[in-house]
Amino acid sequence: MDCGLTVGDSLDRLDDTIEGFDFAEFTLAEGVDTATIDSDRLESSLEAAHADLCVHLPFKQDVVTPVPEINDAIVASLSRLLEWAGSAGAQKAVLHGTARNPHDTDLRPLFAEQLEAIGEAAADHGVELVVENVGHQKRGLPLTVLGDLARETDTAVCFDVGHAYMEDGNDGVKRFGSGYGDLVSHLHVHDARSRDDTHLPIGAGEIDYNIVSEQFAGFDGTVAVEVFTDDTWLLQNTAERITECLDTE
Known part of the structure; x- marks a missing residue:
C-alpha cells in the first residue's frame, strides 16, 4: 500500500506538506491550461520528496449530459488533461462520478x-482511471449505481470513505465495501460528521474506521489522505x- 496526500492545485502546498508521503494527488482545475502548470517545479518537488504523482480531474466536470455534442467535448477535454497527466508520469487519475441528472x-x-471512452484515453497515456463516489452531491451517482456501472465497464474505483458516510452513513461504507470492494484501486480517507463537516482528520468525526479495516484489510492499492489542513502533524x-487500520501484519 502506498499512502499519499491530496494537495489541490497548489505547488506551494505540495512543497510544504508532501514530506513522508508516497505520492501527491494534484488537482487539474476546471478549464486549466496545462501549459501554465510549472511542470519542472512539480517534477523537482516530487523527486526531492521521493514521491510519485496521481491527479484529480476537474471537480465540476460532469461525465455525461443528454447532449451528444457536449459529451464528445467532455471526452475531448478530459483526454487533453490525461495526455498531460501521462506526460507528467501520473499513475492514476480520479474522476468524479457525476451526471447532469x-x-x-x-x-x-x-x-x-x-466512462469507457475516458478510460481508454487514460490507458492510451499510461494512466489508470479511477471513478470516485460523490453521491452526497447534487450531481453524484448513488453508491450502488456507481458500483454497478464501474463493474459493467471494468473501471477501477476511487472509494471516498467520507463521501460514502455523508451519503449513507456507516452502513453505506460497509455495503459498498462488501459489494464492490474488489473494484477499489484507490482510497480517499478523512473523517466526517453527519452535520456536513467533512474532510476532517481521522478520529475527529463519526466514521467507524473499524468497518474500513474489516472491508479493506491488507489493501494493496493507493490511499490518499484528503484532510483539509496544512498542519503536517x-x-x-x-x-x-x-x-494501522489497513495493515494486516
Whole structure:
C-alpha cells in the first residue's frame, strides 16, 4: 500500500506538506491550461520528496449530459488533461462520478459509454482511471449505481470513505465495501460528521474506521489522505491511523 496526500492545485502546498508521503494527488482545475502548470517545479518537488504523482480531474466536470455534442467535448477535454497527466508520469487519475441528472436512468447507458471512452484515453497515456463516489452531491451517482456501472465497464474505483458516510452513513461504507470492494484501486480517507463537516482528520468525526479495516484489510492499492489542513502533524497522524487500520501484519 502506498499512502499519499491530496494537495489541490497548489505547488506551494505540495512543497510544504508532501514530506513522508508516497505520492501527491494534484488537482487539474476546471478549464486549466496545462501549459501554465510549472511542470519542472512539480517534477523537482516530487523527486526531492521521493514521491510519485496521481491527479484529480476537474471537480465540476460532469461525465455525461443528454447532449451528444457536449459529451464528445467532455471526452475531448478530459483526454487533453490525461495526455498531460501521462506526460507528467501520473499513475492514476480520479474522476468524479457525476451526471447532469444522476437520477435519469436513461443517462446511465450513456454514462457507461463516456466512462469507457475516458478510460481508454487514460490507458492510451499510461494512466489508470479511477471513478470516485460523490453521491452526497447534487450531481453524484448513488453508491450502488456507481458500483454497478464501474463493474459493467471494468473501471477501477476511487472509494471516498467520507463521501460514502455523508451519503449513507456507516452502513453505506460497509455495503459498498462488501459489494464492490474488489473494484477499489484507490482510497480517499478523512473523517466526517453527519452535520456536513467533512474532510476532517481521522478520529475527529463519526466514521467507524473499524468497518474500513474489516472491508479493506491488507489493501494493496493507493490511499490518499484528503484532510483539509496544512498542519503536517494532523496529516501525518491520519496517515498513521489509516496505515494501522489497513495493515494486516
